[in-house]
Amino acid sequence: MDRSRRKFMAQTLALGCSAAASPLVTPVTFASVPTDNRLVVIVLRGAMDALDVVAPVGDPMLAKYRPNLSKTKHLDLDGFFGLHPELGELMPMWKAGEMGFVQAVSTPYRDKRSHFDGQDLLEAGVVEVSSDVRDSGWMNRMLDLIPEAKKDTAFSVGRENMLLLRGAFPTTSWAPEGRVDLSPQAQLLLDKIYSKDPLFAQAGRTAMTLAAELNTAQMAMSEDDDAGMNDMVNQMKEAANAQKAGGLAAFAAARLKEDTRFATFSIGGWDTHQRQQRSIRNASRELQSALLTLKAELGSIWDKTCVLCMTEFGRTVRENGSQGTDHGTGGAMILAGGAVKGRKVYGKWPGLDEADLYARRDLMPTADLRQYAGWAVHDLFGLAKADLERDVFPNLDLGDNPKFIR
Amino acid sequence: MQSFATKAAFRFGYGFAEGEAEVSDVEMLLAQATDADAGIATYRGPSFGERAQMMRTYLEYKRAAKKGDAEAKPLLRASNKERNALRAVDMQRVFGRAMYSGQGFRERLVFFWADHFTVVPKSRLEQTAWGSYQEEAIRPNVNRSFGDMLVAAATHPSMLLFLDQVRSIGPNSVAAKNNKKKRKVKGLNENLAREVMELHTLGVGGAYSQTDVRQAAELLTGLVVGPDGANFLPRWAEPGSEAILGKQYGGNPARLDDIEGFLRDLALHPDTAKHVVTKLVVHFISDDPDPALVDELTRVYRNTDGDLPSVYGAMLDHPASWVDLGQKARQPFEFMVASLRALGISRADFDAFSTGQLRRGLTLPLASMGQPLRSAPGPNGWPEEAEAWITAQGIASRLQWALAVSRQLGGDRDPREFVDANLRELAGESLKFAVAGAEQREEGLTLVLASPEFNRR
Numbered sequence: 044m045d046r047s048r049r050k051f052m053a054q055t056l057a058l059g060c061s062a063a064a065s066p067l068v069t070p071v072t073f074a075s076v077p078t079d080n081r082l083v084v085i086v087l088r089g090a091m092d093a094l095d096v097v098a099p100v101g102d103p104m105l106a107k108y109r110p111n112l113s114k115t116k117h118l119d120l121d122g123f124f125g126l127h128p129e130l131g132e133l134m135p136m137w138k139a140g141e142m143g144f145v146q147a148v149s150t151p152y153r154d155k156r157s158h159f160d161g162q163d164l165l166e167a168g169v170v171e172v173s174s175d176v177r178d179s180g181w182m183n184r185m186l187d188l189i190p191e192a193k194k195d196t197a198f199s200v201g202r203e204n205m206l207l208l209r210g211a212f213p214t215t216s217w218a219p220e221g222r223v224d225l226s227p228q229a230q231l232l233l234d235k236i237y238s239k240d241p242l243f244a245q246a247g248r249t250a251m252t253l254a255a256e257l258n259t260a261q262m263a264m265s266e267d268d269d270a271g272m273n274d275m276v277n278q279m280k281e282a283a284n285a286q287k288a289g290g291l292a293a294f295a296a297a298r299l300k301e302d303t304r305f306a307t308f309s310i311g312g313w314d315t316h317q318r319q320q321r322s323i324r325n326a327s328r329e330l331q332s333a334l335l336t337l338k339a340e341l342g343s344i345w346d347k348t349c350v351l352c353m354t355e356f357g358r359t360v361r362e363n364g365s366q367g368t369d370h371g372t373g374g375a376m377i378l379a380g381g382a383v384k385g386r387k388v389y390g391k392w393p394g395l396d397e398a399d400l401y402a403r404r405d406l407m408p409t410a411d412l413r414q415y416a417g418w419a420v421h422d423l424f425g426l427a428k429a430d431l432e433r434d435v436f437p438n439l440d441l442g443d444n445p446k447f448i449r
Numbered sequence: 450m451q452s453f454a455t456k457a458a459f460r461f462g463y464g465f466a467e468g469e470a471e472v473s474d475v476e477m478l479l480a481q482a483t484d485a486d487a488g489i490a491t492y493r494g495p496s497f498g499e500r501a502q503m504m505r506t507y508l509e510y511k512r513a514a515k516k517g518d519a520e521a522k523p524l525l526r527a528s529n530k531e532r533n534a535l536r537a538v539d540m541q542r543v544f545g546r547a548m549y550s551g552q553g554f555r556e557r558l559v560f561f562w563a564d565h566f567t568v569v570p571k572s573r574l575e576q577t578a579w580g581s582y583q584e585e586a587i588r589p590n591v592n593r594s595f596g597d598m599l600v601a602a603a604t605h606p607s608m609l610l611f612l613d614q615v616r617s618i619g620p621n622s623v624a625a626k627n628n629k630k631k632r633k634v635k636g637l638n639e640n641l642a643r644e645v646m647e648l649h650t651l652g653v654g655g656a657y658s659q660t661d662v663r664q665a666a667e668l669l670t671g672l673v674v675g676p677d678g679a680n681f682l683p684r685w686a687e688p689g690s691e692a693i694l695g696k697q698y699g700g701n702p703a704r705l706d707d708i709e710g711f712l713r714d715l716a717l718h719p720d721t722a723k724h725v726v727t728k729l730v731v732h733f734i735s736d737d738p739d740p741a742l743v744d745e746l747t748r749v750y751r752n753t754d755g756d757l758p759s760v761y762g763a764m765l766d767h768p769a770s771w772v773d774l775g776q777k778a779r780q781p782f783e784f785m786v787a788s789l790r791a792l793g794i795s796r797a798d799f800d801a802f803s804t805g806q807l808r809r810g811l812t813l814p815l816a817s818m819g820q821p822l823r824s825a826p827g828p829n830g831w832p833e834e835a836e837a838w839i840t841a842q843g844i845a846s847r848l849q850w851a852l853a854v855s856r857q858l859g860g861d862r863d864p865r866e867f868v869d870a871n872l873r874e875l876a877g878e879s880l881k882f883a884v885a886g887a888e889q890r891e892e893g894l895t896l897v898l899a900s901p902e903f904n905r906r
Binding site for chain 2: 203217249
């Protein structure tokens with residue numbers, strides 16, 4: 044063993060098995076994106092019911108289509124629309140002008156009403172499902188257009204690898220519970236083993252770096268055989284809460300306070316086919332907790348933040364036979380953050396007369412939700428309209444700016 | 450040069466295990482799938498009916514306890530404990546069969562089909578019933594026809610509950626008319642009808658429309674869950690016949706046979722053949738499947754009316770199925786089963802695990818690696834792309850678990866022998882060098898289990 048290596052090993056021994064001593068940890072370079080704004084995209088998986096979350100209570104047709112669901116006591120927003128009571132703690136945010144909605148929007152997806160195709164289109168940002176739809180997400184393509192964007196500029200939070208961020212531009216994905224307790228020497232060997240396989244090399248390096256950077260608590264090596272497993276399990280239990288939306292939001296906020304400018308995660312549970320009054324409760328509470336946590340944790344950064352919550356499609360206007368709703372078309376988007384001009388329901392309301400419905404069953408979409416995402420990116424990061432219409436959302440006409448960014 | 454035995458073990462099995470006969474040819478490999486199910490002979494849980502009875506007993510105790518019956522309270526606690534233990538033991542059975550049956554190919558097929566026909570338990574009843582679904586709907590049909598499997602899976606109580614079929618009632622049915630006010634359930638729910646066509650059979654690009662979905666939902670009405678399994682209630686069924694994909698089904702009176710006839714027609718549809726064999730090839734061989742292989746399997750599927758052993762045989766006979774390994778990543782369950790087999794934990798030790806050990810050692814790590822087995826992201830099951838699994842978080846969890854099991858089960862194994870026994874010719878010089886260079890045995894073993902060679906197939 045040569046001198047420098049001996050010295051290195053002595054240092055690491057002194058630190059125990061601290062991953063902070065990992066030879067793979069490199070100081071993070073702060074990515075300076077030309078603006079200081081932040082964009083958070085929350086994908087609401089399962090198709091959120093626009094007519095229950097932002098209910099058009101002022102439309103007498105609603106009660107006719109939904110004899111049971113319309114009994115919910117929605118909280119008045121603007122005299123026509125009402126907020127679902129399970130999201131009631133967001134009312135101060137609405138009143139402060141930091142929260143708004145867009146009604147009757149959708150992706151270009153029509154008729155087949157498959158969650159999976161719908162979500163793929165939503166995250167890919169394209170017009171049609173094709174064999175390469177899962178190759179890249181719109182947020183990844185957008186990063187290419189931002190001068191000086193770096194790997195840490197965009198972050199996907201949670202155990203799933205979101206399509207929204209997938210693509211050629213390097214991005215980071217991490218769950219709050221992740222950690223690695225391998226000795227520094229074994230980490231070096233592992234890095235060597237992974238060097239020939241780019242997918243493993245990238246994932247392995249990020250894992251070591253983040254594990255070292257994000258976990259200050261270190262695991263003590265123990266002679267006890269079961270210790271490794273028990274420790275892992277204890278961390279996982281602690282992490283179970285972190286997996287909930289509030290935990291993901293807190294983790295995202297911590298990154299956004301550093302060099303990260305784009306963060307994304309998802310909240311599931313919106314597929315309310317039966318007993319919607321009950322089944323929508325959990326998903327709503329998760330969403331509410333995510334938004335409240337983001338605001339609380341971001342502090343002054345909240346003022347520079349725009350949160351877009353989008354879902355694959357809406358649900359049927361009529362309630363079904365099991366007091367739920369089935370897959371529909373037009374849906375709603377939720378806007379939040381200090382960068383948003385809130386206290387307003389944006390979008391052109393199509394009405395609920397049967398002739399105004401899509402296929403006589405769904406809310407008629409009056410705008411493409413990509414237009415709103417596009418204008419948010421345009422206003423927050425100064426991206427050119429032509430670039431957005433070509434690279435980020437191919438073949439989209441952005442239309443007029445709805446001007447919902449302050 | 451990768452050997453037949455190595456490719457068979459990685460691509461079509463759960464890797465090597467000490468003392469297990471090596472697969473020497475295609476006939477031997479296919480026999481694993483077509484012979485009698487060895488796994489179920491050793492690991493079999495209670496039937497759906499027995500599990501449903503457990504739930505009824507639990508509800509009885511709960512009601513009694515609520516009324517203040519003091520004797521019911523300890524019974525209620527015991528019942529909760531029993532069902533919690535069942536969750537862990539069901540997981541043990543799923544792992545145990547994959548690890549010890551000696552029929553790796555069959556076990557991999559069981560995983561594939563259970564994923565194709567994903568159920569995600571929501572209610573207490575569904576959680577309790579979880580283990581019976583694979584044992585009753587999937588395993589007995591792995592070596593039969595796709596139609597048999599479809600009928601069994603789409604009408605199993607677990608599926609009827611998961612996709613809300615139990616809440617769908619013909620709007621003009623006798624029950625809906627008689628009980629308009631009292632009954633909570635009083636209309637169609639199109640969830641199962643849609644997913645059967647979109648996911649289980651024709652595929653989303655298949656030749657069906659929203660009208661077909663609606664009509665199929667009407668045909669499926671009456672299909673409910675009874676005390677011992679699926680049940681058909683003619684009073685719930687929508688009267689009259691339904692036109693689906695250009696064919697009339699059902700009439701008066703509504704019969705279960707009409708539903709089965711519809712499912713069997715779906716199984717024989719050309720779009721189904723293409724959809725199902727493409728998924729099979731994507732799962733076993735490559736995300737970017739060889740069109741010649743897909744065409745050949747589609748042809749065999751159609752010529753044999755979806756006879757699964759014939760389709761498997763055609764896959765194993767095709768040269769495109771024997772290209773070099775490395776196209777796919779092992780999903781977390783597969784990675785864990787292969788690791789435990791490589792580490793050679795004995796059946797006696799595995800069977801002796803406590804429910805706590807099962808939770809800590811199997812259930813939670815699976816979730817951390819991104820594959821909580823009971824909670825697939827949706828009815829479309831788990832993603833296939835390597836990129837979905839080999840993420841920073843995924844690698845960190847695989848490493849942490851590999852380290853923990855290497856410490857716990859590695860014993861005196863020499864990492865240099867371990868790499869040779871389990872990776873054979875897949876291990877290059879640099880991997881062998883790195884493994885030999887680890888400072889501790891367990892880290893050497895961990896490096897083998899975490900290597901790309903072990904995690905790809």
